[in-house]
Amino acid sequence: MVSQTPDVVAATGQANMLDRLYDSVLNIYRNHTFRVIIQAIITVWAVVTFTFFLVRLMPGNPIDVLIEQILVQEGISYQEAYDRVAASFDFDPDATALDQYFDWFGDVLRLDLGTSITSPGTRVVDEIARYLPWTLFAVGSGLLISFVLGIVLGMTMAYYRNSPLDHILSLFASFMTGVPNYIWGLLIIIILGIQLNWFNVGALRGTYDVNTTPGFNLPFIVSVLEHALLPIITYVVSTLGGWMLNMKSSTMSVLNDDYVNVAEARGLKDSRIITAYVGRNASLPLFTQLTISIGFVLGSGVVIEEIFVYWGLGHYLFASITTRDYTSMQGVFVILVITVVFANLIADLTYGFLDPRVRVSGQK
Amino acid sequence: MSQPMNDDVVLRVDDLSIVYQTKRGNVQATTNISFDLKRGQAMALIGESGSGKTTVSLSLIRKLPKNALITQGQVLYQRDGNVRDVLKLSKRELREFRWKDCAMVFQGSQNAFNPVLKIRTQFEDTARAHGWTDKNAVRERALELLRLVRLDPERVYEAYPHELSGGMKQRTLLALGVLLNPQVVILDEPTTALDILTQRAIIDVLNEMQQRLNFSIIFISHDLSLAAEMADVVATVYAGEIVEIGPVNDMFYDPQHPYTHGLLTSVPKLDHEQDFVSSIAGAPPNLISPPSGCKFHPRCPYATDKCSEDDPTLTGEKPDHLAACWNKDALLEAREEIARKELAQ
Numbered sequence: 001m002v003s004q005t006p007d008v009v010a011a012t013g014q015a016n017m018l019d020r021l022y023d024s025v026l027n028i029y030r031n032h033t034f035r036v037i038i039q040a041i042i043t044v045w046a047v048v049t050f051t052f053f054l055v056r057l058m059p060g061n062p063i064d065v066l067i068e069q070i071l072v073q074e075g076i077s078y079q080e081a082y083d084r085v086a087a088s089f090d091f092d093p094d095a096t097a098l099d100q101y102f103d104w105f106g107d108v109l110r111l112d113l114g115t116s117i118t119s120p121g122t123r124v125v126d127e128i129a130r131y132l133p134w135t136l137f138a139v140g141s142g143l144l145i146s147f148v149l150g151i152v153l154g155m156t157m158a159y160y161r162n163s164p165l166d167h168i169l170s171l172f173a174s175f176m177t178g179v180p181n182y183i184w185g186l187l188i189i190i191i192l193g194i195q196l197n198w199f200n201v202g203a204l205r206g207t208y209d210v211n212t213t214p215g216f217n218l219p220f221i222v223s224v225l226e227h228a229l230l231p232i233i234t235y236v237v238s239t240l241g242g243w244m245l246n247m248k249s250s251t252m253s254v255l256n257d258d259y260v261n262v263a264e265a266r267g268l269k270d271s272r273i274i275t276a277y278v279g280r281n282a283s284l285p286l287f288t289q290l291t292i293s294i295g296f297v298l299g300s301g302v303v304i305e306e307i308f309v310y311w312g313l314g315h316y317l318f319a320s321i322t323t324r325d326y327t328s329m330q331g332v333f334v335i336l337v338i339t340v341v342f343a344n345l346i347a348d349l350t351y352g353f354l355d356p357r358v359r360v361s362g363q364k
Numbered sequence: 365m366s367q368p369m370n371d372d373v374v375l376r377v378d379d380l381s382i383v384y385q386t387k388r389g390n391v392q393a394t395t396n397i398s399f400d401l402k403r404g405q406a407m408a409l410i411g412e413s414g415s416g417k418t419t420v421s422l423s424l425i426r427k428l429p430k431n432a433l434i435t436q437g438q439v440l441y442q443r444d445g446n447v448r449d450v451l452k453l454s455k456r457e458l459r460e461f462r463w464k465d466c467a468m469v470f471q472g473s474q475n476a477f478n479p480v481l482k483i484r485t486q487f488e489d490t491a492r493a494h495g496w497t498d499k500n501a502v503r504e505r506a507l508e509l510l511r512l513v514r515l516d517p518e519r520v521y522e523a524y525p526h527e528l529s530g531g532m533k534q535r536t537l538l539a540l541g542v543l544l545n546p547q548v549v550i551l552d553e554p555t556t557a558l559d560i561l562t563q564r565a566i567i568d569v570l571n572e573m574q575q576r577l578n579f580s581i582i583f584i585s586h587d588l589s590l591a592a593e594m595a596d597v598v599a600t601v602y603a604g605e606i607v608e609i610g611p612v613n614d615m616f617y618d619p620q621h622p623y624t625h626g627l628l629t630s631v632p633k634l635d636h637e638q639d640f641v642s643s644i645a646g647a648p649p650n651l652i653s654p655p656s657g658c659k660f661h662p663r664c665p666y667a668t669d670k671c672s673e674d675d676p677t678l679t680g681e682k683p684d685h686l687a688a689c690w691n692k693d694a695l696l697e698a699r700e701e702i703a704r705k706e707l708a709q
């Protein structure tokens with residue numbers, strides 16, 4: 001037998017250590033929770049960076065926009081207007097986009113979204129904190145209502161498939177998904193606001209009636225609901241059809257599953273079979289789609305809020321785009337992306353509670 | 365059957381006929397089937413695929429597909445002296461009857477358990493649906509039954525279905541099947557999807573359970589050797605009819621119907637349903653327009669003119685061993701001939 005030289009021993013020792021390090025890194029990566037979080041962080045960074053440069057590729061910049069305004073309003077020379085605007089802005093138009101990016105990104109890492117370019121001194125974070133809750137409220141309740149309604153109606157369609165009820169609901173659902181959400185917004189204004197005159201759309205600007213005092217009191221709550229109602233209806237109507245059709249097909253396939261048949265043979269009550277056996281299993285795929293839907297609806301919120309003059313984040317974003325207020329726009333994008341990714345993250349990490357099969361494979 | 369039901373009869377199927385209504389016509393899946401099942405007895409229904417075994421079993425708990433129509437007959441269960449026709453139960457009575465009086469393991473049911481609920485919840489659901497709400501008592505009984513089917517009771521009770529293997533799930537289902545002390549347990553090809561060793565284990569467990577709990581069994585199979593190990597009584601089903609019925613030994617050593625004889629002389633090839641009848645020439649008949657007379661006559665080596673004209677009824681020298689055949693003598697001669705040849709070799 002040949003004895004190993006110290007060199008070889010050291011080398012194998014090192015290799016073993018590397019192997020073990022590699023293994024443990026791999027193990028951490030294999031951990032579902034960890035991986036999902038890392039993916040979320042990378043997604044946020046990529047989208048935020050992308051939008052940063054996208055925003056700067058838009059024609060025009062905040063200075064030009066304001067100079068234009070001043071020129072029109074005050075009739076002074078271009079140079080005068082430029083000097084005045086440049087002095088009052090927290091923005092150096094001559095810095096390269098890359099420099100601006102590193103500057104801004106450093107601030108973001110310190111949780112500082114900067115101040116508005118067009119109204120210096122206004123912190124973007126404060127503005128977002130003012131607008132975001134309204135958007136979350138409207139979009140959140142819209143999605144929730146349409147999700148629950150969609151599940152109930154979809155199951156009904158599956159249970160009464162090929163009946164007149166099913167045919168009517170199917171037609172209704174296809175129509176609702178076929179029409180884009182902004183068209184729904186306009187249709188709702190025209191039908192509910194103008195034709196039927198149920199709502200005074202003009203009076204429903206903003207998110208609540210300024211004559212009420214914000215707080216836990218009935219007039220305020222009623223006015224909040226009044227203002228949010230039309231956007232919420234729009235979110236519901238534009239997403240409901242999808243849930244209904246998905247739930248119908250999902251329920252129909254679950255109804256053919258062995259365990260439903262066996263549950264009937266076990267003499268379980270219909271109510272128990274419909275909820276815990278059919279409904280629970282049939283809605284599983286819809287929860288995955290719910291996470292995707294959150295992003296879509298938040299995105300469509302920009303237009304819907306503008307149509308209804310609902311002062312949420314979308315309205316704020318729209319105003320920032322008009323004045324090319326880069327920092328505000330970026331701030332909104334950062335928050336939107338984080339909201340979507342965070343919602344996905346929560347959905348992903350909690351899905352295991354709904355489906356035990358994922359719980360185990362996720363941990364392996 | 366007009367005789368009164370003896371006390372020891374738990375299930376009587378009386379002149380039952382079922383058709384499936386399809387676009388191409390009515391499929392006569394079950395024709396004039398009658399039999400008695402006694403307390404603690406195991407009856408095997410055997411026959412080729414498509415002979416109507418599943419249809420009969422589903423009708424016993426009224427779980428037939430929507431296009432099925434029961435054209436005549438009765439399905440009588442007797443418990444504590446009360447006789448009830450399952451076909452006449454109200455919706456609510458039927459729900460209460462299911463599983464409590466008659467439990468069923470469906471054919472090809474690999475996923476009998478709801479994947480998102482623990483086994484425990486599914487036992488509790490079953491108990492609660494029949495008015496048994498004491499969870500501790502359910503648990504105690506369930507653990508006892510899981511032990512009886514040779515599973516690790518505590519672990520299985522708290523497990524989700526996907527954490528169990530196919531054989532374990534099937535045994536768990538057997539335990540769930542007897543949770544409410546049913547009088548009759550129907551098993552439709554309960555081992556077909558399982559490997560040979562698991563099949564053995566299931567059969568052993570079933571025999572042991574039946575001895576302990578004394579329920580009656582209807583065991584459906586295309587595998588004669590499996591049926592022989594389970595059954596006291598065997599019935600051969602051909603084209604929706606019982607063509608022969610008798611005690612298991614009589615059926616094996618003294619078959620009276622050419623179809624039973626054909627099944628016995630064919631060599632089973634493990635678990636391939638199609639292959640085991642290879643020694644009977646031809647294919648099962650079309651049940652939309654079945655052959656005249658004896659439905660087996662086109663495939664029967666002993667068929668005469670009479671067979672294509674008149675449908676034979678179940679008759680026999682012994683009262684408990686009946687066969688529907690005009691030419692029992694011809695079959696007997698043929699069997700003696702075969703026996704002589706085997707001796708000569």
Ligand SMILES: Nc1ncnc2c1ncn2[C@@H]1O[C@H](COP(=O)(O)OP(=O)(O)O)[C@@H](O)[C@H]1O
Nearest residue numbers: 384391393412413414415416417418419429651
């Ligand atoms: N839902 C149905 N509709 C029409 N025909 C059916 C239906 N189910 C079974 N059949 C037919 O009824 C006959 C008996 O089937 P089945 O009871 O499943 O036999 P087995 O269990 O012996 O294989 C077969 O010819 C089959 O094709």
Ligand SMILES: [Mg+2]
Nearest residue numbers: 417418419471
């Ligand atoms: Mg079958």
